Amino acid sequence: MPAPVVVREIHPDEHRALGQLMVHVYGNLPGFPTPTQQPHYYDMLANIGDFTRIPQAKVLVAVDAGGQVVGGVVYFADITQYGAAMTMSMVDTSAIRLLAVHPSVRGQGVGRQLMEACLQLARDHGHARVVLHTTEAMRVAWNMYERMGFQRAHELDFAQGDLQVYGLHLVLRDD
Numbered sequence: 001m002p003a004p005v006v007v008r009e010i011h012p013d014e015h016r017a018l019g020q021l022m023v024h025v026y027g028n029l030p031g032f033p034t035p036t037q038q039p040h041y042y043d044m045l046a047n048i049g050d051f052t053r054i055p056q057a058k059v060l061v062a063v064d065a066g067g068q069v070v071g072g073v074v075y076f077a078d079i080t081q082y083g084a085a086m087t088m089s090m091v092d093t094s095a096i097r098l099l100a101v102h103p104s105v106r107g108q109g110v111g112r113q114l115m116e117a118c119l120q121l122a123r124d125h126g127h128a129r130v131v132l133h134t135t136e137a138m139r140v141a142w143n144m145y146e147r148m149g150f151q152r153a154h155e156l157d158f159a160q161g162d163l164q165v166y167g168l169h170l171v172l173r174d175d
Contacts, residue, residue: 005070005110007117010059015049018061018072018100022048025100032137033163048072048098054081060117062101062110071101071110075118077125094122096132099141111144119148123172131156131169142168 010018022045027035035042044050051059056078062071074097076082082095096118101111122130131153134142149170156167 005062005064005105005113007060007062007113010049010052010061010069010072012049012052014061014063014069015047015052017069018059019046019048021069021072021102022046022098022100025102028103029137032135033161038161045098048074054078057081058121060114062105062114064105069102070105071099071114073097073099073114073118075121077121077127079131082131090129090131092126092128094118094125094127094130096130106140111141112148115144115148119170119172128173129169129171131167133158133165133167135163135165142166145170 023035023042026032026045027042033041048059051057051074054076056076058075058077060073060075061069064070076095076097079090079093079095082097096115099111099114101114119130130150132145132150133156134145136142145168150168151170153167153169156169158165158167
């Protein structure tokens with residue numbers, strides 16, 4: 001049975017640990033750009049705690065029984081802070097970015113717990129939809145998103161250099 005984790009907002013003394021985890025996870029995705037290819041992206045990952053300064057953004061962590069950060073994600077209640085230009089005009093929409101889970105706890109539901117916490121935040125905000133982006137290199141997470149009900153949103157697709165980025169969305173309520 002997997003060890004239980006607690007999902008909660010990040011504490012300032014955990015920023016560095018989550019940043020290191022993010023860099024490690026994304027840097028080891030086969031087919032994903034390397035730190036040399038996209039140094040600004042990896043600088044953003046290393047400084048993940050900076051997202052806590054963005055209005056209506058929350059950095060969530062999954063912490064194991066020993067207090068170690070084993071996962072994290074960023075939730076945006078204000079879609080204009082998400083960073084993707086095509087989302088700027090969306091209303092009643094939350095966004096999720098930068099999900100990462102330590103390799104030692106993959107397959108134990110940590111990623112899903114982090115996602116469920118974000119979806120609860122979106123519901124608490126009364127939002128009708130949640131969006132996120134993924135890539136082929138993130139196929140394991142992509143499959144999880146689809147199992148959770150996310151569907152392709154082709155209008156949110158874009159290219160980041162040579163990297164194709166795919167939009168997904170989940171409808172929380174129909175108006």
